[in-house]
Amino acid sequence: SYVLTQPPSVSVAPGQAASITCGANNIGSEDVHWYQQKPGQAPVLVVYDDSNRPSGIPERFSGSISHNTATLTISRVEAGDEADYFCQVWDTSRSHAVFGDGTKLTVL
């Protein structure tokens, strides 16, 4: 089955850029989506289809993808960006969603 690999944690100082990776074999052939989840809240879609931003999501959030790695980049990180971030793809062979294990972003 499809496995998405994320680092468990990323730390960054306010105002700096944070990069969260999501690795898988040939992930470049998939559509990758990213969600932000703060404690006690629902997940929020922040990037869809690799690099598109839903309305209302700040331009500071961007997505990119290469052959084996998708990356969520948050520029000029703010304290309010502290959250868990999950990548997701759709396994069409099984009609299942697959999520990465999540990355906890800590703003120092």
Place this chain on the structure above:
Amino acid sequence: QVHLEESGGGVVQPGRSLRLSCEASGFTFSAYTMHWVRRAPGKGLEWVALISKGSDDKYYADSVKGRVVISRDNSMNTLYLQMNTMRPDDTAVYFCARGRVRGLRFHFDYWGQGALVTVSS
């Protein structure tokens, strides 16, 4: 605006059943495939099930297959998740989510606030 609200969570004993509901508003419910996703304490997000617009297609995660039934009532704009023979590892916050599709690939553009289900004796 799109709104999804889950209900029916609570504490249930192992082996018992529970039904979750998700009431939708602010969009044409019957036009969207709907999903359930859960997050267990200390764990990540886990997709649970999907149901197509007209209920023709239903798919389940291996971890719940045979114990869970997803259904919907488009006249009531409501999604359901019937969970049977519940186990302690079903303890989680359960979210309903609206599916958006490109080709055959889904992602989730709106989520409810979640319903906490605790399986414990």
